[in-house]
Amino acid sequence: MTKVNKEFHHKKSLGQNFMMDKNVARKIVENSGIGEEDEVLEIGPGTGFLSREILKVAKKVTAVEIDERLVEYLKEEFADEERFEIIHHDFLTFDITELAKRSKKKLKVIGNIPYHITSQILIHVFDHFKSVETLTATLQKEVADRLLSPPGSKRYGILSVYTALFSESEKLFNISRGVFNPKPKVESSAIKLTLREKLPDDITDLILLKQVIRTTFGKRRKMLRNSIKGVADCVSYLEELGFDLTRRPETLDVKGFIELTNAVIEWKEKEINVESGTI
Numbered sequence: 602m603t604k605v606n607k608e609f610h611h612k613k614s615l616g617q618n619f620m621m622d623k624n625v626a627r628k629i630v631e632n633s634g635i636g637e638e639d640e641v642l643e644i645g646p647g648t649g650f651l652s653r654e655i656l657k658v659a660k661k662v663t664a665v666e667i668d669e670r671l672v673e674y675l676k677e678e679f680a681d682e683e684r685f686e687i688i689h690h691d692f693l694t695f696d697i698t699e700l701a702k703r704s705k706k707k708l709k710v711i712g713n714i715p716y717h718i719t720s721q722i723l724i725h726v727f728d729h730f731k732s733v734e735t736l737t738a739t740l741q742k743e744v745a746d747r748l749l750s751p752p753g754s755k756r757y758g759i760l761s762v763y764t765a766l767f768s769e770s771e772k773l774f775n776i777s778r779g780v781f782n783p784k785p786k787v788e789s790s791a792i793k794l795t796l797r798e799k800l801p802d803d804i805t806d807l808i809l810l811k812q813v814i815r816t817t818f819g820k821r822r823k824m825l826r827n828s829i830k831g832v833a834d835c836v837s838y839l840e841e842l843g844f845d846l847t848r849r850p851e852t853l854d855v856k857g858f859i860e861l862t863n864a865v866i867e868w869k870e871k872e873i874n875v876e877s878g879t880i
Contacts (some may be wrong), residue, residue: 619647
């Protein structure tokens with residue numbers, strides 16, 4: 602255990618739970634598929650415990666850390682390692698695409714993700730899916746199970762749809778609380794997401810698709826007849842097309858949300874044409 606781990610004052614506001622088991626860190630890296638030609642983006646390296654394992658197999662590691670104290674520690678700790686770059690930045694605003702352009706290839710992203718901002722981190726990676734090859738992450742077990750939940754299940758939600766839309770996902774293994782310092786109150790899981798090369802061709806408006814997913818799940822207990830009104834007043838038109846609006850959002854898979862969104866687009870186009878007098 603390094604000096605920083607013994608004396609370091611963990612910030613609850615940053616969700617700092619440092620991994621302390623070398624075997625678990627090694628297992629995560631082995632399952633990540635990272636190889637000698639890969640440039641890796643690490644989310645929140647903490648004390649560099651996982652970083653050391655990644656450097657054993659990767660070409661380069663760029664680590665993004667928000668805590669200035671850890672940035673200074675890591676600069677000293679890895680002073681002689683040319684393949685390690687530490688950047689003091691909030692990952693949620695870090696430009697993943699720019700780093701990929703600089704690397705001239707897609708990145709493999711890895712990290713022990715702070716539990717309280719898991720959703721934001723995942724969405725940020727999804728927003729840059731064209732620049733990311735894989736994401737291997739340690740998450741709260743409950744969240745990991747939610748990501749991989751199928752339509753119709755209680756845990757199926759916004760992140761489940763986003764994960765299926767942007768990636769192929771797999772759960773690697775569960776991790777006990779004792780692996781971390783300080784010990785979290787919940788169990789964890791390691792997952793791996795392989796980002797898609799491209800999204801389905803029938804997506805015509807990704808921004809609206811995300812809005813439809815968010816809005817309908819915002820009222821997940823309500824039928825689509827009620828929740829879709831938060832996007833557009835198109836209930837009659839959708840029913841004319843044969844949509845069953847008595848269903849709830851958790852029963853729709855990715856294809857179902859795409860079809861619903863495209864129907865909303867059609868309705869909007871018809872409304873514009875009516876207002877302009879073209880029909």
